[in-house]
Amino acid sequence: MTDKVKMRIIGSGGIFVADASASTLIDDSILIDCGAGTFKQLLRLNCDVGKISTIVITHLHADHFMDVPFMMLAARKNIDNGQKLTIFVPEGGIKATHEIAKYIWNPEDATESWWPQNVEVVEYKNGESFTANGATIEPVKVVHGKVRASGFIVEKAGKRIGFSGDSIMCDGIQKIVEASDWAVLDTSFPKSGSAIHMGLDDIYGLCNTYPDKKIIATHIFEETRKMIRRNIPNLIVPNDGDIFEL
Numbered sequence: 001m002t003d004k005v006k007m008r009i010i011g012s013g014g015i016f017v018a019d020a021s022a023s024t025l026i027d028d029s030i031l032i033d034c035g036a037g038t039f040k041q042l043l044r045l046n047c048d049v050g051k052i053s054t055i056v057i058t059h060l061h062a063d064h065f066m067d068v069p070f071m072m073l074a075a076r077k078n079i080d081n082g083q084k085l086t087i088f089v090p091e092g093g094i095k096a097t098h099e100i101a102k103y104i105w106n107p108e109d110a111t112e113s114w115w116p117q118n119v120e121v122v123e124y125k126n127g128e129s130f131t132a133n134g135a136t137i138e139p140v141k142v143v144h145g146k147v148r149a150s151g152f153i154v155e156k157a158g159k160r161i162g163f164s165g166d167s168i169m170c171d172g173i174q175k176i177v178e179a180s181d182w183a184v185l186d187t188s189f190p191k192s193g194s195a196i197h198m199g200l201d202d203i204y205g206l207c208n209t210y211p212d213k214k215i216i217a218t219h220i221f222e223e224t225r226k227m228i229r230r231n232i233p234n235l236i237v238p239n240d241g242d243i244f245e246l
Contacts, residue, residue, distance in 0.1 A: 003157040005246045007182070009238040010041055014063070014188050014197075014219045020240050021063045022219040024163065024184055026154060029133045030054045031071075032163050032184075035063035039070035045241050049074045054132040055087045058165025059149035060096050065089075069101040076116045086132065087121045090139075090148050097121045126150055140176055142167035145196040151176045159246045166219060168194060169202045177206055177213060182246060187217035190227050200228060207235050216244075 006027050013019025021035035025042075028051045042049050049071065057065050068087060075085035089097060105114040124130060126141040135156035142151045144166045151172055152163045162180030164173055169192065177183045185206070188197035197219070207215055216236045217228065228237055236244075 005157050005159045005161070007161060007244045007246060008045070008047070009184075009216070009218070009240060009242045009244075010038060010045065010047070011035070011240055012218050012220055012238050013240070014221045017220070017222050017225075019220065022186075023064075024218075025052070026135065026156065026161070027133065028052070030056065030135060030154070032056050032152065032154075033058055033064040033165070034067045034071055035061075036066040039067040039074075041240070050078055050083075053083055053085055055085070056132075056137060056152060057087065057089045057093060058151065058163065059090060059144060059147050060093060061147065061166070064165070065093075065096070066100065068097060069104045072101060072116055072119050073104065075119050079116065079118045083118065085116075085119045087119070088124050088130065088132070088137070089121060090150055091123055091125070092148065093123055094121050124150075140172045142172040142176075143170040144168070153179045161246065164198070166197060168192075168196065169198055169205075173198070173206075177210055177215070180213065182214040182216065182244070184216045184218050186219045187224060187228070188219050188221050190224050200224060203235065204229070204232065207232050210234075 008025045010023040011020025020041040023038045024032045031052050124139050126139045129138040138153040139150040142149050151165045154161045160180045162176035162183035164185040166186050186198045187203050189199040192199035192201040
């Protein structure tokens with residue numbers, strides 16, 4: 001018998017909606033994406049940010065990446081107890097993290113003297129799995145316009161959770177859904193055909209093709225949330241803060 005895995009939807013929204021930026025917390029310790037407003041949202045939901053020791057970033061757009069520096073500041077409180085914060089980023093993410101992080105400490109100081117000694121930033125490569133907090137995480141290439149973007153297959157305690165990040169329908173999405181028990185998928189637009197995001201037609205098609213998979217909509221825009229069908233047995237339309245046990 002396997003242990004249960006706790007998954008909490010920290011944010012389910014896209015840009016320009018009141019819902020928090022798309023982000024998911026696994027077992028209170030692994031945060032998938034940390035966009036603008038995510039840090040405050042974690043506090044609103046009474047999440048213990050000190051327990052988060054792994055952050056995994058799908059791509060470097062601000063609504064998925066911008067609050068990383070605040071998590072770094074929070075990690076400073078754990079220096080004495082030896083807990084590390086490891087941030088896994090796509091190629092180019094180390095430089096980007098250094099660039100944005102200095103603006104919460106001293107914009108005029110380009111040195112790393114302020115960098116918390118218990119924080120490490122690691123660039124991952126698609127197809128090369130890594131481990132964190134008892135989970136195995138496989139980055140999978142997805143298509144999000146011209147931006148370097150990845151989804152993930154997270155395996156923990158015998159359960160597999162897929163994350164699309166931001167993506168159109170592509171081979172990577174098919175791989176993620178096929179490999180997962182649950183999949184948290186970009187559901188931005190009412191219709192498919194965008195060059196950067198999936199639409200409801202894409203999600204309905206996946207629900208139909210994979211009836212045994214639980215699909216959780218995320219990165220939802222206001223019009224899409226109003227239009228989305230609620231009578232599909234394996235489609236879940238979450239609210240910010242919802243908790244699921246797998």
